[in-house]
Amino acid sequence: MKRVLLVGFDPATVDFSDPALPPGMAAEKIHAGIKLALADMTRRGWLAEHALFEALVNAIHRAAPQTAIAFNSRPEDSGAAAARCIET
DSSP states (O other), X not given: OXXXXXXXXXXXXXXXXXXXXXXXXXXXXXXXXXXXXXXHHHHTTOEEEEEOHHHHHHHHHHHOTTOOOOOOSSGGGHXXXXXXXXXX
């Protein structure tokens, strides 16, 4: 079984008043996107989990430098981002 670790910042720590963020963005939307991403990965037959970003990327890099790390552009395209690495 393929394993995918979905990492990111806790939406509760995001300053949603930042003008660089899309209008109307909120923690609830991010949580919903994460839920959709995890469901998509499960449908693909992958074991998917999520955790904090920086500590995990550094731990992965130290322990398994050959591991591919994919980045999404929004929570709901996380499965497609992982597929770019897994299916190549």
